[in-house]
Amino acid sequence: MKIYLAGPEVFLPDAQEIGAAKKAVCAEYGLEGLFPLDGGLDLSGLTQRQAGLAIYDANIALIEAADGCIANVTPFRGPSLDPGTAYEIGHMRGLGKPVFAYSNDVRLFAARTRAFCGVSGARDEEGLLIEDFGLTDNLMIDGAAVCSGSPILCEDKEGVLDDLAAFRACAARAADILLETRT
């Protein structure tokens, strides 16, 4: 079973190494990890914009080839997950494939949003509602995980992006569900 590895790791200085480490963990659980940088794209001769859109196409091809995904939804530059990861979780669910998600931050979405906005009530200073359903992130993200058979797994790693403890737990859960489905 192939599993797409969604997350903001692609922005880390050691993206290739963390991708390799995640694939090794997947292999321990009988899964083949597909990392966004796997496409081996040749971007030479392309404009910036063409290169960005070529990466989109390459990622979509990996998503379509996968049987499911493990998504790192640790907060990224704000109270929520990386928006590319949010997109990929949605695309997977639209394809009817399961999404297993984890976060290295145990705080709930409402608490993180209030901290980000510097408020304590139901709305921010511009009057915008603070979403507060006792969930880990926006309800569309938690809903995607729950519909796939497992809520978002959280570990208290103070939000570091590259800790793999929760990822490992998620890979084990994904293997349980995906490999059981197969048999």
Added chain:
Amino acid sequence: MKIYLAGPEVFLPDAQEIGAAKKAVCAEYGLEGLFPLDGGLDLSGLTQRQAGLAIYDANIALIEAADGCIANVTPFRGPSLDPGTAYEIGHMRGLGKPVFAYSNDVRLFAARTRAFCGVSGARDEEGLLIEDFGLTDNLMIDGAAVCSGSPILCEDKEGVLDDLAAFRACAARAADILLETRT
């Protein structure tokens, strides 16, 4: 043709009014707008968490009923769009349906991210890459729009969430593409 109205308007104090205004614009172009709060959900007796997940289910039902979506990708609490909207754009694309997107902020993603992180170079202070492809948001968002036949439409409205000029342009574009497909 039914069009799902994705965006952070649901967090505005006058969410129902803005939803009604967007549906009225859609009707002018021969489209039926579906707003996330349309489900008429009865959340009484549910826990917070159950209520959040019920809203997920209701939104997914609207997304599945729609022929496409118009997404407001104006930055929301950080350099990127609302993560629920990012999810919904992905789900739509996974279903093979077109996504028309607009932003009320004309700045490019890299410029917004640098401003948010307070840096001017290729990486933020934690060493994380600043995505820089000359696009409006994360490449997965721009890619979804381009694949649907139209890049993200931007208007300089200083990032206000509820201005409808770019939304109107997007509805016109959506009608051109969706209604032409039908005939």
